[in-house]
Amino acid sequence: GQSLEQPSEVTAVEGAIVQINCTYQTSGFYGLSWYQQHDGGAPTFLSYNALDGLEETGRFSSFLSRSDSYGYLLLQELQMKDSASYFCAVHRGVNRDDKIIFGKGTRLHILP
Amino acid sequence: DAGITQSPRHKVTETGTPVTLRCHQTENHRYMYWYRQDPGHGLRLIHYSYGVKDTDKGEVSDGYSVSRSKTEDFLLTLESATSSQTSVYFCAISNTNEQFFGPGTRLTVL
Numbered sequence: 001g002q003s004l005e006q007p008s009e010v011t012a013v014e015g016a017i018v019q020i021n022c023t024y025q026t027s028g029f030y031g032l033s034w035y036q037q038h039d040g041g042a043p044t045f046l047s048y049n050a051l052d053g054l055e056e057t058g059r060f061s062s063f064l065s066r067s068d069s070y071g072y073l074l075l076q077e078l079q080m081k082d083s084a085s086y087f088c089a090v091h092r093g094v095n096r097d098d099k100i101i102f103g104k105g106t107r108l109h110i111l112p
Numbered sequence: 113d114a115g116i117t118q119s120p121r122h123k124v125t126e127t128g129t130p131v132t133l134r135c136h137q138t139e140n141h142r143y144m145y146w147y148r149q150d151p152g153h154g155l156r157l158i159h160y161s162y163g164v165k166d167t168d169k170g171e172v173s174d175g176y177s178v179s180r181s182k183t184e185d186f187l188l189t190l191e192s193a194t195s196s197q198t199s200v201y202f203c204a205i206s207n208t209n210e211q212f213f214g215p216g217t218r219l220t221v222l
Contacts (some may be wrong), residue, residue, distance in 0.1 A: 030210060042202060042213040043155065050209075087154060091209060099170060102212070103149075104154035 004027045004103035006088055011109040012078055020073045020106045022088035031091040032064050032071045037105070038084045046073070046086075075108075083110045115139050118214040126222050133217050136205030137183075142191050143206045144186040146170075146178060148199040151217075155202065161186055193221045203211040 006026045012018040023033065031050035035043040048054055049064035049071060061074040075082055085105040092099060115138030125131050135144060145160040147170075157170030159178040167178050175197060177189045190197055198221045203214040 033209060035211075042215055043211075044213070045210040048209045062122075089155075099157055099160070100145075101157075101171070102155040104152065 002090075002101055004088055004090060004101060006086075006103045006106045008104070009107045009109065010011055011111065012075075013111050014078055014080060016078050017074065017076045019107065020075075020086050020088075020108070022071045022073075022103055024069050024071075024088070024103075025089050026090050026092055026101060028092035029066065029069075029090060030112060033089040033091065033100075034060075034062055034073045035087045035089065035102075036084050037087065038078070043087060048091075080110055080112065083108060114132075116203065116212055116214040118201075118217050119218060121215065122218045124220045124222065125193050127194055128192050129200055131189045131193050131219065131221075133203075133219070135159075135188070135202055135205075135214055136177040137186075137205045139205060139207075139212070140183060141205040141207045141212075142183075143207075144180065145204040145211065146186065146188045147204065148172065149202060149203045150199050158201075170180075191193065195221050197221050 006022045033048045034046040037043040047062040054063045059076045064071045085107050087102050087105045089100050089102045117136050119134045120203040126135040146158040147155045149155050156172045158176050161167045179187045201217045
């Protein structure tokens, strides 16, 4: 079967660093995406990894290890506005019409 | 922001009635998707389209149908709504690995 596992909730302190993990087991893998969603809002794209290693975009970084079927999202210098849900998503093929599977999401709570 | 809208934004309907949700884009993206989002389940793909008149099923397609007669419009139809279809529905578009999501439609089936 297909599965993506990520923690349901994570709590961190403002200004700190937090890592949100995602492990996957899918038939076919081409890449891993991350999305952010604030309460009442729509998901917004954060990053995409097709190759092993770390991709950095400002305060956010995303890592992928294809051999371990594992990735993570790293958020640095946490701000209160980072309080949101974060979803990992597996792209199962190179073509855009291959179905994307989303994890159930990680709720990030940030304490002042 | 990507030009993607959904209508209606909110709808309350009764069990057994047909419902159609509309997704409209102005970006000329090839791919369009319908998801539902429920607590504890994340985003689940209902149907998607990879071109005009080209659609395929997602993981939770039972009870739903779609149509795409124009690049810009992707319709999701619940032929006979059930209470289990109460959810928030998101449309998304893409041309690359990045998906752009619409604002969502909150559907309540009584």
